[in-house]
Structures are given as structure tokens and as C-alpha cells.
Amino acid sequence: MSEKQEIWTVLKVLTWTKGYLAQKGVENARLESEWLLCGVLDLDRVGLYLNFDKPLTEAELARLRGMVARRARREPLQYILGSQEFMGLEFAVTPAVLIPRHDTEVLVAEAVQRAADGSRILDIGVGSGCIAIALAKVLPRAEVMGVEASPEALALAEKNIEANAVRVTLFEGSLFEPFPTERFDLIVSNPPYIPTVDLESLQPEVRDFEPRQALDGGADGLDFYRLITPAAPSHLNPGGWLLFEVGIGQAAAVKGLLERTCVFTDIFTARDPSGIERVVGGRLA
Structure with missing residues (x-):
């Protein structure tokens, strides 16, 4: 995720995260990206789909970056989400x-x-x-x-x-x-x-x-x-x-x-x- 000032909507972040995790060998990268975003935004998956156009705040982006980095190192999703x-x-x-x-x-x-x-x-x-x-x-x-x-x-x-x-x-x-x-x-x-x-x-x-x-x-x-x-x-x-x-x-x-x-x-x-x-x-x- 780029640090430059640009609008990162839920859909844009989801697309980027899916591609990045797939490159790191994570199976079901799309689904896991959704769960990570759900964890950050405190939404269920239906709520996530209803908020595709919502921009993430800098605090939300920062939290997600940390979680994505952990998953890219192949730490289990369940440990990340707790x-x-x-x-x-x-x-x-x-x-x-x-x-x-x-x-x-x-x-x-x-x-x-x-x-x-x-x-x-x-x-x-x-x-x-x-x-x-x-x-x-x-x-x-x-x-x-x-x-x-x-x-x-x-x-x-x-x-x-x-x-x-x-x-x-x-x-x-x-x-x-x-x-x-x-x-x-x-x-x-x-x-x-x-x-x-x-x-x-x-x-x-x-x-x-x-x-x-x-x-x-x-x-x-x-x-x-x-x-x-x-x-x-x-x-x-x-x-x-x-x-x-x-x-x-x-x-x-x-x-x-x-x-x-x-x-x-x-x-x-x-x-x-x-x-x-x-x-x-x-x-x-």
C-alpha cells in the first residue's frame, strides 16, 4: 500500500491486499483479505460488501498494514484476528x-x-x-x-x-x-x-x-x-x-x-x- 496521499476505499484496499497475499503464497487470498478488513473495520462480510466505496482512515490503514505484514509472513489468520x-x-x-x-x-x-x-x-x-x-x-x-x-x-x-x-x-x-x-x-x-x-x-x-x-x-x-x-x-x-x-x-x-x-x-x-x-x-x- 502506497504511503502517498490517495483515497483507499474498501474495494481498492481489498483488491491490493488480495494480490499481495497471493504473491506471498497465501491460499484463499481474497477471502482472507476480506476477514482482515472485517477485523479492522469491525464489520461482517455483508457489511464489508455494502461499504466498498467507503475510504479507510489513516489509523485503519496503519492497523491493516500491520496485519497484512503478519499474514504475508504466513502467521495464521486466526492468531492475527485472535x-x-x-x-x-x-x-x-x-x-x-x-x-x-x-x-x-x-x-x-x-x-x-x-x-x-x-x-x-x-x-x-x-x-x-x-x-x-x-x-x-x-x-x-x-x-x-x-x-x-x-x-x-x-x-x-x-x-x-x-x-x-x-x-x-x-x-x-x-x-x-x-x-x-x-x-x-x-x-x-x-x-x-x-x-x-x-x-x-x-x-x-x-x-x-x-x-x-x-x-x-x-x-x-x-x-x-x-x-x-x-x-x-x-x-x-x-x-x-x-x-x-x-x-x-x-x-x-x-x-x-x-x-x-x-x-x-x-x-x-x-x-x-x-x-x-x-x-x-x-x-x-
């Missing part, structure tokens, strides 16, 4: 947590099908809180708990719990550490599942900005499934469910882990909207 929608709810996000993905909505949907409103539910690796909060919203009488090793993620999840007006109790720790004798009706987890060797080939938005500890699943991506699966029966009530989100091509291996415990029955997989087996689960016999 939020992401998930299951119809709004979640604050920072580089302390993974950005909620719509693929994960399949895990929530499968969990809801298997939980009663009065269930005791544990979310392992709570991150932004999106899974636990979505479950608490749909099942308001459930007792939902979450465990997370990162203090920064826990602090953000607490803010999201308050913003979405639900009851979720959070604990700092790894896996089942805070619950030596607790049992639950449903345990859900979206653990780190990217094989270590694949991390460097991820999109720059993921590789360079999202928290590595929330991505790295070890040599084959299955480290956390191997830790959680054998420990889960001691923390499930009879008939309780264990549900995982899994990465592409991992469903068969994770299903095998559940089968080899010899205590899980009704083992199933569920596909996401792209047809990828995204959820694996089983019920404690």
Missing part, C-alpha cells in the same frame, strides 16, 4: 494453542452420541478448550473436566470457558496425573499425532507458528495413543467410552491398540466430511 469459530462457538486463540479445526467437530459429535447429559467427561489435552466447552454446551448437566500440561493453554482455556458461559473444570498436568483414582463415563482426546519426521514439511502456518508440543506425536505419530489407551480402562466406568481424533492413515493402527487391550468392545471409526477416518473409539466392556 479467534476461531468451532461448533458455532467463538474461541480466543493465541500461539499457545492449536487453532481449532472443523475436522475435530466429528469427535465432538461422536462423543455427544455416546454421552448422557449427566455423564462425567474428561478431555485430555484441552488446548483452547474447544472440545470440552462444546461438550459442556451441548450437555449442560454433564460434569466436564479437562487436563492440559501447558499453563499458557490452560489460562486461555479458562477465558474461553468464561466467554462461552459453561461449566468445565480444568487441571494442570499430563494425561491422567491429576486423576489417580477418578473414573469417567467418557474420555476424549485429540492428542499430538504428527510423526516427527513430517513436521518440517507442514504448511508454514502450522510448522512455524502453532505449538510444536501439540503437534509432535513421536516417530510414527502414535506415542500418545500408546500412553492413553492402556491407562484409560482404570479411569473409565463400566460401559464408558474412549474416543480419539486421529491423523490421516492412523485409524487402523489406533483401532489395533484398542483391540489389543482385550477390554474394549464396540470399537468403531468415523469419517470427517472429507471422507477421512478421523475418529476411533471403543467402549469398556
